[in-house]
Amino acid sequence: MSGRRNRLALASAAVLAAAASTGVVLASTGSPGAPGTGSTVAVAEVGAPVADQAGAAATTAPRTTAPQTTAPATETPTTAPASKAAKVAKAAPTSAPSKRPAPPATKLLDYDFQTQINGWYCGPAATRIALTVRDKQPSQDSVAADLGTTTSGTNSAQDTTRVLNKIIGTDFYRTTAIPGGAATPAQMDRLQADVVHAVTSGYAVVVNIAGSATDLDGGWHSYPGGHYLTVVGYRDDGRTVKIADPAIPGEDSNYWMSTIDLANWAATRGYSS
Template sequence: MRRLLVPAAAAAIAGVLGLAGAAAAEPLRPAEAAAAPAAAPAAAKELAVDYQVQETGYWCGPAAARIAMSARTGQLPSQADLAAQLGTTENGTDHISQISSALAANLGASYTFREMPADPPSQAQKDQLWTDIVADIDAGFAVVANIVAPPGNQPPGYPADRTIYHYFTVIGYDSSNMTVKIADSASFSGNQIYWLTFDQLATLIPPKGYAY
């Protein structure tokens, strides 16, 4: 479960405010709490984001990070600012950990990353990926994936004659048909926001990783 990182002083103030309002509602007794049904996870959810096409051929990392940030805040750095934070060069953004660190720093949230080195991934790795996507989207956080898309296994519109190394943002899921919604800053053939099957996403990420 994702949580925002709250400075100690702010946490102390929040604690005082919580005590001040405690009389408004009596907390559940242990027996009542045990009887309360757990909320079922949503079958589908999409996040509203501020989409941008990447401004250079190698700023997919900064653009994907900015799109992910926009699910949480309207106070967004430019792609150029994020490129500087990420250490992005003309060779791109080296590792998914740079994305998770920038998201954590800018949002004050506990973003981390998970690598998927096995290609094809194991069923356990696929299950973990789905769990991470659903938990993050349900909590209002987007996931950034680092992908490798070779000819024959590519999202819509990608150049079919070469392998594309790329970052894009997962902004939704639908468990009824096991699909994920992608915001893709490359805009290949005008494909900017689209749905992929989860199985295809799970084959695109190895041997890279994702920030969640």
């Protein structure tokens, strides 16, 4: 019996030594000294509740880690990976978008001038001057027929726009009205921009005016019943315009005027550009 106790003591000592080396707590169940009974050594997990360690530790299922119910966290890219072609395109050097060149500060058109052949042909004569810029040389009579001109004159800039587009074979021209008694700053700016665009594109502007205005040389021009004239150039970025006036013969037929004065001169009427 003493030999059996010694062996049990040695076994217990060995288990205790192993437990000490692995950092676990040991609990003994049963009575080591009771005859006819064995001694079972139970190993309890470190960190388990005290009640589990003191009781039937051998009958408790070992503690396991609950299975992970969600996929392991990974670094998800915020954007879809670019295709190989896209990467190549991104890597390729890109040039700055091309910009339309600024119009010249000054531009004059070549034209063929004719004085109007009667008192009511200012519309046909001014329209014909604009047509010669595009290499069209109709007679004033043929232009008058297209315009519907009578001894009372030509109705409006709507007619000059229509005939210019018809004879040239284009849809470039548009009619702009200045309906008030005086041009607004916005209408003055619009006329300046329209003149620059038209002349730069190679088209003259036909303006329907009424009343009186002074040119830059001090010349006084008065048409109380209305008149048509042609803008054939500009300078100072369109702040001043060159006018070909079919009512005036000779060299005095062309003169310079500020765009502001021309816009006010065209008030109540309009222009084709």
